[in-house]
Amino acid sequence: MKIINNGNLTIEDINQEITVYGWVNKRRDMGGVIFVDLRDLSGIIQTVFNRKFLKDDFKIAENIKNEYCIKVTGTLQKRNESEINKNIPTGKIELIANNLTVLSESETLPFNIYDDKEIDEQIALKYRYLDLRRDKLKNIMILRHKVNKAFRSYLDNNGFIDFETPILCKSTPEGARDYLVPSRIKKGSFYALPQSPQLFKQVLMVAGFEKYYQIAKCFRDEDLRADRQPEFTQVDIEMSFVNQEDVLRMAEALIKHVVKDSVGLNVDYDFPHLTYFEAMEKFGSDKPDTRFGLHLNDLTEELKNTSMNVFSSAIKDGGIAKCLIVKNNKYSRNEIDRLTEFVKIYGAKGLAWLKYDNDEFSGIIAKNLEQDIQTNIKNKFNVENGDLVLIVCGSPKVVYSSLGALRLKIAEDFNLILDNTYNFLFVTDFPMFEYSKTENRYVSTHHPFTMPESLDKLKTPNQCLSVSYDMVLNGYEIGGGSIRIHEEKIQGHVFKALGISDEEAELKFGFFIDALKYGTPPHGGIAFGLDRIIMLLAKTDNIKDVIAFPKTQSATDLMSDAPNEVDINQLEELGISIMKEDICD
Numbered sequence: 001m002k003i004i005n006n007g008n009l010t011i012e013d014i015n016q017e018i019t020v021y022g023w024v025n026k027r028r029d030m031g032g033v034i035f036v037d038l039r040d041l042s043g044i045i046q047t048v049f050n051r052k053f054l055k056d057d058f059k060i061a062e063n064i065k066n067e068y069c070i071k072v073t074g075t076l077q078k079r080n081e082s083e084i085n086k087n088i089p090t091g092k093i094e095l096i097a098n099n100l101t102v103l104s105e106s107e108t109l110p111f112n113i114y115d116d117k118e119i120d121e122q123i124a125l126k127y128r129y130l131d132l133r134r135d136k137l138k139n140i141m142i143l144r145h146k147v148n149k150a151f152r153s154y155l156d157n158n159g160f161i162d163f164e165t166p167i168l169c170k171s172t173p174e175g176a177r178d179y180l181v182p183s184r185i186k187k188g189s190f191y192a193l194p195q196s197p198q199l200f201k202q203v204l205m206v207a208g209f210e211k212y213y214q215i216a217k218c219f220r221d222e223d224l225r226a227d228r229q230p231e232f233t234q235v236d237i238e239m240s241f242v243n244q245e246d247v248l249r250m251a252e253a254l255i256k257h258v259v260k261d262s263v264g265l266n267v268d269y270d271f272p273h274l275t276y277f278e279a280m281e282k283f284g285s286d287k288p289d290t291r292f293g294l295h296l297n298d299l300t301e302e303l304k305n306t307s308m309n310v311f312s313s314a315i316k317d318g319g320i321a322k323c324l325i326v327k328n329n330k331y332s333r334n335e336i337d338r339l340t341e342f343v344k345i346y347g348a349k350g351l352a353w354l355k356y357d358n359d360e361f362s363g364i365i366a367k368n369l370e371q372d373i374q375t376n377i378k379n380k381f382n383v384e385n386g387d388l389v390l391i392v393c394g395s396p397k398v399v400y401s402s403l404g405a406l407r408l409k410i411a412e413d414f415n416l417i418l419d420n421t422y423n424f425l426f427v428t429d430f431p432m433f434e435y436s437k438t439e440n441r442y443v444s445t446h447h448p449f450t451m452p453e454s455l456d457k458l459k460t461p462n463q464c465l466s467v468s469y470d471m472v473l474n475g476y477e478i479g480g481g482s483i484r485i486h487e488e489k490i491q492g493h494v495f496k497a498l499g500i501s502d503e504e505a506e507l508k509f510g511f512f513i514d515a516l517k518y519g520t521p522p523h524g525g526i527a528f529g530l531d532r533i534i535m536l537l538a539k540t541d542n543i544k545d546v547i548a549f550p551k552t553q554s555a556t557d558l559m560s561d562a563p564n565e566v567d568i569n570q571l572e573e574l575g576i577s578i579m580k581e582d583i584c585d
Contacts, residue, residue, distance in 0.1 A: 007043015009076060011092050019073045020045060020095060021103070023133070024066050025114070034061045038072060038095075041138070046085070046094040047072050057100040067106035067113075067133075073099040121544075125558040128549055140538045140546050143262060147534050148215060150261035151235050154254050160211040160237065165200035167193060167217070172508045177221035179230070187575035193219035196527060198447060199512045201238040202484055205523040206515045210240040215530065221555075229531065229543055230555045237481075238525035244467055244483055247524050248273075248426055251471060251479060255424065255528075263537050267422065271471070275429040280396075284322075284404025286430070289475030290423045292416040294407050296322045296400075299391060302376050308368055310352075314393045321393040322403055325381050326410060329355065329388035336388075342409060343392060346402035352391040356383045365391075408475065422536075425472050432457075432464040433497065441499040448494055449512075450482040451524075455490065458497050471526070478533050481526030488516040 004020050025039035034049040049061035053074075064070060074097035085091030110127055111119050116136040124131040131137055156162070171178045171192035178192035194200075196218050204212050214236045221230065239247060248271075256267045272290075279288050282295050299321040303311040311321055331339070340351040354361045354369075354377070361374050383389060390406065392399050411417050432452050433442040442461045444450065450466045457464035468482035485491045491513065495505045505513060534546040544550035551557055571577065 005042035006038055006040045006045040007089060009045055009090050009093060011078065014076050014078050014093060017073065017075050018095070019071065020047070021071050022069070023106075024064055024068045024070060027064065027066060029062070034058075036061075036064070036070075038070070043090060044088055045090050046079075047074065047097050048094050049097050049100065053096065053098050054100065057097075060100050060102060061097075064100075064102060065106065067109060069103040069106070071101040071103055072097050121552070122558060125544075125550070125552060128559045132548065137545060140534070140540070141548060143538055144530075144534050144546060146262040147258060147530065147537065150258040151213075151215065151254070151528075151530075153261070154257045155213045155237070158211075158250075160213040161209055163201075163204060163209075163212055163214050165194070165197040165214060165216065169194045169200075170508075172199070179219045179221050182574045182576055184574050195220050196234065197236050198449065199509070201236060201525065202449065202523065203512065203515050205238055205240050205484075205486075206518060206520045208240075208521075210521075212236075212238045212525075229547060230551055233530040235528040235530055236525070237527065238523060240521040240523045242483075242522070242524050244428070244469060244524065247481060247483070247526055248469060251481075251526050251528075252424075252426075255471065255479075258533070259422070259537070265422065267424065272425040274425060274427050276427055276431065276465075277429070279427050280400050284400040284402075284407060285475070286427055287470065287472045287475055287477045288404075288425075288427075289408065289411070289417070290425060291418045291421050291474060292411050294324060294326075294411060294416065296403050296407070297325065297381050299323050299377070299393075302373050302380070303391075303393065306370060306373055308365065310350075311393050319394045320396050320399050321391060322399050323377075323381075323389050323391040324403060324407060324410065325383060326388040326390065326414075327384075328386050330414070331388060339390065339406065339409070343402040343406055346405055347398040348392045348394060348402040350392075351406075352393070354389040354391075356387045356389070357385055359385065361389075421474075423474055426469055427472055428469045429453075429465045430468045430470075432466040433461045435462070442497060444498065446480070446482055448498055448500070449484050449491070450494075451485050452490070452494065455493060458493050461497050464497075467524075469526070471528070473533075473536055476532055476536060477529070478536070479526050479528040481524065483522070483524035486516065486520040486522050488513060491516060 004018050006020050006022055020038060020040070022038040022040035024036055025044055026037040028035040032051045036047045036049065037044045038047045049058060051058045054061060072095060074095045076093055077096050079085075079092055079094050109130060111123055111130070113130055113134045116134060119131070132141065152162070168181060168191040171180065171190060176195055178195065181191040181193065183189045183191060194216075197214060197216050201212050201214070216234055216236045217231060218234055219231050222228070237251075239250070252271050259265050259267055274282075274288070276286055279286050281298070282288070283290075284296050300315055303321045304315040306312050315321060336351070336353055343351045352365050354363045354366055354374070356378065361378075366374065377383060377389065381389075392402050431445050432450065434445050435441075436443045446466060446468050450468050452458050453465040453467060466482060469480070470477050471479035485494060492505075500508075531543050531546050535541070535543050538546060540546065549557065549559065556562070
């Protein structure tokens with residue numbers, strides 16, 4: 001039996017008797033004639049139920065309601081000129097029904113699926129199968145298919161081999177929290193769900209496969225946000241005998257192909273490259289949104305000798321001072337106070353400001369800030385009447401994070417962001433390590449298998465860079481990778497810099513260390529966040545929109561009611577008992 005796609009029928013198909021299937025999208029009873037917009041995945045065809053032709057089946061037509069699933073047989077006819085619907089591809093034709101079968105009925109829907117207005121998330125996720133009938137989510141799911149297909153076609157055509165790596169893995173806690181799976185056979189032991197296929201893909205390079213890829217499910221037990229889920233999908237890629245430029249060249253060509261094939265956009269420019277230091281200095285972020293200007297400006301030299309201790313003492317203690325120049329300022333004093341509270345979220349102690357009007361600065365600090373410093377600020381940054389200078393001083397981490405976030409907020413408030421623009425770039429030369437106060441040691445910025453810039457620099461971990469890179473799109477990291485360590489000696493030095501003993505390294509990564517002893521080729525790769533890429537291409541700001549069955553912010557599946565309690569017998573088989581939390585009055 002040939003299944004007809006409703007939305008693909010054309011004027012060339014008229015006078016044919018056909019059978020179509022779908023859901024009642026809209027019903028109009030004109031008395032003796034009932035019009036139904038019949039929807040399937042491909043689109044809508046208008047079906048006409050006329051008492052003259054349907055006879056007994058007309059009673060069925062009178063009783064059908066929205067979202068009934070039906071089967072209709074009839075003859076396709078051309079619509080009268082006055083009845084043409086220009087809003088749908090099939091608007092020139094209609095199906096004159098001679099047979100109607102109700103395949104299944106539908107209760108009244110818990111929400112309206114016929115427009116794209118916001119729905120209460122709890123209800124939408126509980127009835128996700130209905131939410132997915134909406135055009136918005138249906139089109140995103142189709143886009144996801146196209147993006148997946150485009151990734152596969154490029155990689156397949158360029159010699160990459162599609163692999164599957166284990167889902168039940170060994171826990172190697174270097175990063176986010178693992179999801180653990182208890183073993184029934186070996187009680188007291190646990191598998192971990194993979195945060196990425198990192199070690200397995202490197203082992204495949206040792207095995208000699210040279211070009212690997214996988215569209216892989218990954219899992220991280222971490223706090224969620226709008227662009228993060230506990231389980232996510234990444235396009236994982238690894239290559240042997242390559243350097244950083246080889247990987248970046250391939251990644252750029254791949255993404256251009258994906259964007260062209262999935263949304264029809266031709267990205268016709270070379271992706272800019274920024275070092276991590278350049279990105280932080282200019283944008284306050286290692287994933288900068290470059291669709292607008294509003295760069296961070298350095299004031300450290302100007303303020304280091306001021307009599308205002310709030311600045312000079314912070315700089316003397318190793319801090320920096322930076323500012324944003326808001327052109328044609330529209331913020332009121334109360335709104336500036338709210339900006340002050342905003343930057344405190346990111347650790348800033350406050351937000352100093354200067355307004356420039358009538359050829360002079362005003363504001364609280366203008367009374368105490370030396371005149372020559374004010375003149376330097378005006379001249380250095382071309383401050384004009386109507387401009388606002390916003391200053392944060394403190395540790396580099398606090399200054400970058402607070403002003404980086406404030407930059408984005410101002411861009412939204414002043415409508416500076418160019419819609420329908422895709423600004424790709426690469427950020428390179430990340431720090432190899434970052435210091436963790438909670439662990440009282442250096443930890444890997446990316447992961448411990450990233451190649452350092454040199455062995456000598458490993459002796460000063462706070463100054464050592466890595467051969468690593470991210471691809472950024474419109475303020476989101478959409479891909480990241482590095483050149484990997486392929487020599488056992490270098491890997492040992494990195495473990496030492498991380499405070500990982502030989503015994504601990506053997507316990508956590510023994511199989512991988514052994515693999516490095518057997519002719520490991522130089523290799524590197526990149527992993528793309530598939531969900532995040534689709535989110536940006538679909539122009540939504542919620543990653544739940546691009547995943548068929550997502551979790552809530554509390555990592556709950558409201559449709560299937562997961563996670564849930566399990567039978568006590570299952571726990572006993574695994575040798576597990578549950579510790580009940582104490583309940584205090």
